[in-house]
Amino acid sequence: MSFDREREMFTATCGDCGNECQVPFKPKDDRPVYCRECFQNHKPAPRSGGRFGGRSGGYGGDRGSRFGRRDDRPREMFDAKCGDCGNDCQIPFKPKDDRPVYCRECFQNHKQN
Structure with missing residues (x-):
């Protein structure tokens, strides 16, 4: 061009x-x-979060549902035992017996690798 x-x-x-x-x-x-x-009076309101549809902090922030807006209901949490440190923790999904889950601190260590 x-x-x-x-x-x-x-x-x-x-x-x-x-x-x-x-x-x-x-x-x-x-x-x-x-x-x-x-x-200027007819421009749509700017979306927060830049060019990725309003997500704050890229993919690590509060993403909500991939099928639309997240509702205001409290998230169901499940009791689990961390696969690294062995501490009891709560996670936002039902754990599977064949896959380890990690507490918040240990998860950060696995996310960086």
């Missing part, structure tokens, strides 16, 4: 103030167009 040539601009009428303005796309009759000043 060449950036040497100037972008084609189209004349439109602002849907709010009625002033004529230039836009970098061909306006459609069924959609309003706004001038630079009025466009």
Whole structure:
């Protein structure tokens, strides 16, 4: 793509103030167009968390459900014994007998490896 040539601009009428303005796309009759000043009033609210859908801290934070928004119900916790240090702990899933689980501290050590 060449950036040497100037972008084609189209004349439109602002849907709010009625002033004529230039836009970098061909306006459609069924959609309003706004001038630079009025466009600020129509921008969607910014999502938190940057470009990954509002996740805080990438993949390590409170991700919620992969199928949509997390509800406000308290998470069911299960009693378990840490596979490293042997301490009793609680985890947010039902442990399987054939797989070790780790307390919060030991899990951090396994996550880094």
